[in-house]
Amino acid sequence: MATASEERAATQADVKAILREGVERTDAALERLLPPLTQVPASIHGAMRHSVFAGGKRLRPVLVMQAARMTSAARGKVGLPEGVEELGAAIEMLHTYSLIHDDLPALDNDDLRRGKPTCHVAFGEAIAILAGDALQTLAYQTLAKLKCEPERAVKIVGLIAEATGTVEGMIGGQVLDLEGEHTKPTAESVAAIHRAKTGALIRVSIVTGGVYAGADAEDARRLTEFGTKAGLAFQIVDDVLDMTQDSAHLGKTAGKDVASDKATWPAVFGIEQSRRDAARLIAEAFTTLDPYGTAAEGLKAVARYLVERTN
Amino acid sequence: MATASEERAATQADVKAILREGVERTDAALERLLPPLTQVPASIHGAMRHSVFAGGKRLRPVLVMQAARMTSAARGKVGLPEGVEELGAAIEMLHTYSLIHDDLPALDNDDLRRGKPTCHVAFGEAIAILAGDALQTLAYQTLAKLKCEPERAVKIVGLIAEATGTVEGMIGGQVLDLEGEHTKPTAESVAAIHRAKTGALIRVSIVTGGVYAGADAEDARRLTEFGTKAGLAFQIVDDVLDMTQDSAHLGKTAGKDVASDKATWPAVFGIEQSRRDAARLIAEAFTTLDPYGTAAEGLKAVARYLVERTN
Numbered sequence: 066m067a068t069a070s071e072e073r074a075a076t077q078a079d080v081k082a083i084l085r086e087g088v089e090r091t092d093a094a095l096e097r098l099l100p101p102l103t104q105v106p107a108s109i110h111g112a113m114r115h116s117v118f119a120g121g122k123r124l125r126p127v128l129v130m131q132a133a134r135m136t137s138a139a140r141g142k143v144g145l146p147e148g149v150e151e152l153g154a155a156i157e158m159l160h161t162y163s164l165i166h167d168d169l170p171a172l173d174n175d176d177l178r179r180g181k182p183t184c185h186v187a188f189g190e191a192i193a194i195l196a197g198d199a200l201q202t203l204a205y206q207t208l209a210k211l212k213c214e215p216e217r218a219v220k221i222v223g224l225i226a227e228a229t230g231t232v233e234g235m236i237g238g239q240v241l242d243l244e245g246e247h248t249k250p251t252a253e254s255v256a257a258i259h260r261a262k263t264g265a266l267i268r269v270s271i272v273t274g275g276v277y278a279g280a281d282a283e284d285a286r287r288l289t290e291f292g293t294k295a296g297l298a299f300q301i302v303d304d305v306l307d308m309t310q311d312s313a314h315l316g317k318t319a320g321k322d323v324a325s326d327k328a329t330w331p332a333v334f335g336i337e338q339s340r341r342d343a344a345r346l347i348a349e350a351f352t353t354l355d356p357y358g359t360a361a362e363g364l365k366a367v368a369r370y371l372v373e374r375t376n
Numbered sequence: 377m378a379t380a381s382e383e384r385a386a387t388q389a390d391v392k393a394i395l396r397e398g399v400e401r402t403d404a405a406l407e408r409l410l411p412p413l414t415q416v417p418a419s420i421h422g423a424m425r426h427s428v429f430a431g432g433k434r435l436r437p438v439l440v441m442q443a444a445r446m447t448s449a450a451r452g453k454v455g456l457p458e459g460v461e462e463l464g465a466a467i468e469m470l471h472t473y474s475l476i477h478d479d480l481p482a483l484d485n486d487d488l489r490r491g492k493p494t495c496h497v498a499f500g501e502a503i504a505i506l507a508g509d510a511l512q513t514l515a516y517q518t519l520a521k522l523k524c525e526p527e528r529a530v531k532i533v534g535l536i537a538e539a540t541g542t543v544e545g546m547i548g549g550q551v552l553d554l555e556g557e558h559t560k561p562t563a564e565s566v567a568a569i570h571r572a573k574t575g576a577l578i579r580v581s582i583v584t585g586g587v588y589a590g591a592d593a594e595d596a597r598r599l600t601e602f603g604t605k606a607g608l609a610f611q612i613v614d615d616v617l618d619m620t621q622d623s624a625h626l627g628k629t630a631g632k633d634v635a636s637d638k639a640t641w642p643a644v645f646g647i648e649q650s651r652r653d654a655a656r657l658i659a660e661a662f663t664t665l666d667p668y669g670t671a672a673e674g675l676k677a678v679a680r681y682l683v684e685r686t687n
Binding site: 100104105106108109110113162166169171172189190191192194195197198199201202203205206208209210214215216218219220222223225226227229230231232234236237239240241243244 | 411415416417419420421424473477480482483500501502503505506508509510512513514516517519520521525526527529530531533534536537538540541542543545547548550551552554555
């Protein structure tokens with residue numbers, strides 16, 4: 066029998082392989098989907114590629130793939146559904162567009178992202194605004210070509226557009242975050258911001274991965290609950306890392322949340338309580354996947370990584 | 377028999393009724409589709425509504441409706457296909473998002489649009505950037521709920537996302553326009569910018585109106601040719617109006633194109649030649665609709681209005 070430390074080592078090896086596979090497949094899809102630098106007008110394609118290929122961890126595409134793999138496995142199919150990496154790539158485009166616009170001088174005014182100059186620093190504000198716009202557009206071009214039944218593709222477009230919108234979606238969360246700056250965050254305000262700003266896109270990555278693979282209503286309900294809890298846990302850990310790690314390690318400006326009185330989980334609950342909350346949320350999330358048995362192991366391994374990572 | 381002037385008067389009355397119907401249906405759809413001002417976060421919904429309800433003429437939705445009506449009529453159906461105004465509303469959201477971002481200080485830096493303060497003047501730059509983003513997102517939420525077969529909805533999403541993208545689409549045209557400022561425009565550069573920046577969205581309004589109503593490949597080919605020519609004629613007339621009308625009449629800053637050496641048709645060909653080109657393009661466009669007979673009258677009336685308007 067394997068010892069606990071052997072088991073832990075095996076799991077770590079598994080998640081590393083899962084993450085590596087996710088990065089490789091996603092990067093290959095993004096390389097195919099983004100117009101080449103030779104395509105006129107070159108400046109905007111350079112700006113889009115600068116931000117998309119800045120070394121992102123592709124966590125959302127990895128979640129898409131693992132949710133799709135689990136949902137397929139529950140239907141007796143082995144492996145990843147064909148073409149699911151294009152769904153992951155579309156979601157990564159949306160994530161990147163939100164980062165480009167969030168970093169603009171009129172918003173967070175950040176010069177550094179993933180250890181590189183932000184888009185507007187490298188390409189100027191006008192091109193950065195349009196590059197963000199264009200990544201949102203390209204995401205929907207990509208979704209319109211998904212290799213699944215049109216019913217599923219339309220459903221995925223709708224779910225993703227809701228999750229990135231103003232009503233409890235990504236843009237709504239950005240607005241709440243902006244408006245809450247320099248006022249004291251409360252448990253309610255920080256939960257609402259996290260649920261919308263980062264939680265909704267993580268949740269929809271997991272749900273649409275399932276829908277792509279043929280999830281029924283009960284699958285979708287479980288994936289939604291799992292994704293909601295994993296998404297909040299992810300953001301709590303992000304907040305903790307911002308307070309406890311340095312900029313070089315994070316690849317972005319550390320300590321900015323505190324400096325601008327951002328609504329963060331540790332600002333309301335403290336660091337130790339935040340760590341406990343993240344662990345509890347992941348444990349709760351895991352129980353929603355009990356019916357999938359061992360088919361859920363990949364998705365669980367990634368979720369565990371989200372809260373145990375150090376950058 | 378009706379005299380020529382009676383016929384002209386009858387046509388003018390028709391197009392006025394068509395335009396009024398288009399505005400009313402589109403505005404009602406937009407009113408339903410845009411989150412209310414009471415919806416949190418209120419600021420962004422206020423900004424979205426400010427720009428969407430700033431008195432736009434809804435020309436693109438009118439084109440959607442008339443192309444749909446013609447395509448339906450060719451299949452023996454009378455009237456507008458149910459729910460087509462939501463497609464028009466989605467395209468109007470995309471048009472408005474592009475105006476909000478185009479007006480930003482980092483781009484055209486315009487304070488006045490349709491006679492009102494631009495979005496960033498009224499709501500600040502951060503909210504204006506996010507309101508533009510959100511209108512793009514809401515357009516795809518809307519398209520995902522279209523009342524047509526999923527195959528058609530997916531096709532429409534793809535066509536619209538291509539037409540608003542970087543490769544010969546709206547964003548690509550904005551980039552070419554930005555980069556061409558303060559360099560002498562040529563016949564080739566101005567044609568490429570117009571085809572992409574405004575032409576592509578007008579063309580796709582006409583094509584997707586047809587697709588919504590069940591256009592086959594031959595319909596789509598004719599609508600594409602019609603839309604390409606009508607779109608270019610529309611923009612040529614826009615350029616001429618910018619040079620010949622005052623700001624109060626246009627509801628936006630007149631003469632800006634000349635002041636910033638923008639690539640315009642009259643800058644290359646002169647005003648008289650531009651007027652002749654617009655009339656010739658519309659005449660050519662009309663011949664592509666010959667097979668539809670009287671069913672094409674509404675679409676033709678609107679296209680004629682596009683080149684005969686004075687604001």
